[in-house]
Amino acid sequence: MGSLHTHLRTHTGEKPFECMICNKKFSAAVYLRYHLRTHTGEKPFECTLCNKKFAHSSGLREHLRTHTGERPYECSVCNMKFAYFSGLREHLWTHTEEKPFECTLCNKKFADKNNLGKHLRAHTGERPFECIVCNMKFANSNGLRAHHRTHTGERPFKCTICNKKFNRADHLRRHLSTHSGESLLSEISAKEPLERTSPDPHV
Numbered sequence: 001m002g003s004l005h006t007h008l009r010t011h012t013g014e015k016p017f018e019c020m021i022c023n024k025k026f027s028a029a030v031y032l033r034y035h036l037r038t039h040t041g042e043k044p045f046e047c048t049l050c051n052k053k054f055a056h057s058s059g060l061r062e063h064l065r066t067h068t069g070e071r072p073y074e075c076s077v078c079n080m081k082f083a084y085f086s087g088l089r090e091h092l093w094t095h096t097e098e099k100p101f102e103c104t105l106c107n108k109k110f111a112d113k114n115n116l117g118k119h120l121r122a123h124t125g126e127r128p129f130e131c132i133v134c135n136m137k138f139a140n141s142n143g144l145r146a147h148h149r150t151h152t153g154e155r156p157f158k159c160t161i162c163n164k165k166f167n168r169a170d171h172l173r174r175h176l177s178t179h180s181g182e183s184l185l186s187e188i189s190a191k192e193p194l195e196r197t198s199p200d201p202h203v
Contacts, residue, residue, distance in 0.1 A: 066083070073087065090114075091112075146168050157169050
C-alpha cells in the first residue's frame with residue numbers, strides 16, 4: 001500500500017518529506033535519505049577494486065563499468081555502445097543533428113555538454129589541464145597531451161611517404177604538403193586518416 005501512495009504522488013505532485021537543512025521536499029522518505037547525504041557527505045557504497053566511495057548504489061554500479069569495460073547502452077542507429085545512458089543520449093543527437101546545449105554568451109549550440117564546456121573556456125580563459133612536469137596549463141586535454149610529448153619525445157604521427165615522425169597531427173599535415181603541394185595533402189586526407197605509430201587510443 002505504501003508503494004501505491006508513493007506512486008500516486010507522482011501524479012498529485014505531493015512532497016510531504018522535507019529536508020530540515022535546506023527545505024527541499026521529496027515525494028518519498030527514501031529520496032530524502034539519499035538527499036541528506038549531499039549535506040552529510042556520507043558515502044556508504046565502496047568499490048572493492050579501487051576503494052572509491054559513492055553516496056548511492058547507482059553511482060557505484062556505473063563506476064564499476066570503468067573497471068569491467070561494460071557498455072550496456074547501444075545506439076540503435078550505428079550500434080556504438082556506451083557505459084552510461086547519458087552518453088548514449090548525447091550521442092543520439094549526432095544522428096538527429098539536434099544541438100540542445102547553447103552558450104549563453106554567444107548563442108553557439110552544441111550536441112553535447114562536454115563540447116559546450118570546452119567552448120566556454122574560450123570565453124573564460126580557464127585552463128584546468130596542467131602539465132605535471134612544467135606546470136604549463138591548457139584549456140583542453142588534447143592540448144595537454146600534445147604538449148606532454150615535448151617532454152617524452154614521443155612522435156606518434158608518421159609520414160606515409162618518407163617515414164618522418166611528428167609529435168602533433170597538424171605538424172604532419174603541414175609536412176605532407178611539402179611532398180607534392182596541397183593537392184597531395186587533400187588527396188591523402190580524403191582517402192584515409194593519418195597513420196599513427198602508437199596503438200594507444202588515448203594518445
